[in-house]
Amino acid sequence: MLDCLKDIQHQESFNLLNNSELDVLNQNKITVHYKKNDTIVKQGTFVNNIFFSQSGLFKLHVEGNQKNIILTFKGSKVFLGISSIYHSTGMHLYSVTALEDCIVDMYDMSAFKQVLQTNVAFANEILKYVNHNSGRIFRRFINMTEKNARGKVANMILCLSNSVYFSPEYTLNITRKEMADFLGISMENIVRILKEFKNDGLVIVEGKRIQIINADSLIKVYDFG
Amino acid sequence: MLDCLKDIQHQESFNLLNNSELDVLNQNKITVHYKKNDTIVKQGTFVNNIFFSQSGLFKLHVEGNQKNIILTFKGSKVFLGISSIYHSTGMHLYSVTALEDCIVDMYDMSAFKQVLQTNVAFANEILKYVNHNSGRIFRRFINMTEKNARGKVANMILCLSNSVYFSPEYTLNITRKEMADFLGISMENIVRILKEFKNDGLVIVEGKRIQIINADSLIKVYDFG
C-alpha cells in the first residue's frame, strides 16, 4: 500500500513488435514538447491518440462538478490514455496535464489499434499495463475511502518517496491545492497536517521540498489513520 | 455518472475462439454452484483461476485494516478477477462474495492465458472489458471523493435502477452495513439518509425493497451533493 504510485515502464513493449509493425506506429507518431501546466489530454474530447511519455511528470485529473480530483500521477516511459482504448463513449474520461516540461509521443489511435489487433504478444503486454493501472487505482480507492486526512497525507508522502522519487527527500512541483485535490481534502487541511507533521519531527517541509525524517512514525500515522 | 454500475456482457468473447481454443478452455473449466454469502475469491490468495459468472449477483470487496470496502457489484455473464491477469504480486487484490445463489465457471488461469496468448481478437476483447472496468472504477472514485453522503446515496439508488435492475423498483439483497461499505459512510448515516429521502417523498424504502418515486429530485440531490 505504500507504493501505490509505483509504475512499470512500458518501453519494452516496443521490443515485441517486428519492423513492419514498428513502421506502422512510427509513421503515425508525432513527438511533442510540452511546457509545465500544458494540457496534453482534455477530458470530454474524442480519443484519437494514445500517448507515450518520454520524459516528465504528469497528473491525470478530473474536473468534477464541484471539485477537481487528481486520479494519479504518471512519470516517464509509460502510456497515457491507455484505458481509453475500446472505451464505449470514445471520449477521454480525464485530463492529462504536464507538471514539468516534458516530451510525449503521440500515436494515432487507429495505427495503434492496428498493431494491437495484429500482434498478440503486444496485446497481452498492454493488458498487463492496464491491469497494473487497475491495481493502482484500487489501492488508491481504498486509501481514499478508509483513511482519515492525516493517514492520507502520510500515505502520499511515503508513496512519493517509495515509488516515484526513490529517495526520502524530494521536491514535488505541485501546489497545496493540487495535493488537496489528490487526497480529496481541503487545502487548509493539508497545510495544517503538514505543519503538524513538521512540528512532530516526522518531516521537514520547506515550500515544495519534502524530506522524510521519521519514516516509522509516518507509517504509524498511516496505519492508525 | 448515473450508470456507474453498468456492465457489458462478456459471453460474446467466446465466439471469437475456434474449436481447439474452446476445447482448451472447456477442458480446464469447472462449473460451481455457490450459495448466498459464499466466498468465491479470497483476497490475498494466489490467482489460479479466472471466473465467469453464469448467474447471480456478486460483490467485489476489500477487507481493509479498519473498514470493509465494497469496490463494486457484478452481475451475470461477466468475468470476475480479470484484472488479476498478469498482476505482479500474483495475488487477488480483493475478495469476491456471492450476494445470491449463483453459478460460476472457473477456468484454469494457465489455460486461459494460453488462449489469450494465441488469439489476438480474444485478447483485444478482454482488453476492452478491463478498460470498461477501469472506467467504472474511475467514476466510482470520483463519486466517493467529491460527493457528500446524501449525494452518494442518491447516486447508488439511481445507478442500481439505471444500470443493474433497469427498473425504478428493485430489491437489493444487501444489508445497510454493506450499503455503507459500498459508499464509505457509516451504517447509521445511511439509515438516516434513506429515512430522509423517504420522508421527502423521493423513494419508498421497505426493508431491502427500494422504489424510486421522484427521480428528478434524486438527481438534484446527487448533483448538489
Place this chain on the structure above:
DNA sequence: CTTTTTAATTGATAAAAATCAACTTTTTAT
C-alpha cells in the same frame, strides 16, 4: 413456536473536516 442472534433504527454526543475571513508570502507580469 420460542429463543437467540443479527440487523435496523433512533437520539445524543463527539470528532473530524470544511468553510470563511483575514493576512502573509511567493510568484508572475508589466
Place this chain on the structure above:
DNA sequence: ATAAAAAGTTGATTTTTATCAATTAAAAAG
C-alpha cells in the same frame, strides 16, 4: 523594480459525519 496576482498560512466557526448507547424489528437456529 514594482505592481498585481496567485499561493500559502492561520484562527474562528460551522457543517458534516462518526461514534456511542439504547431500543426495536427481523431473521435464523434449535
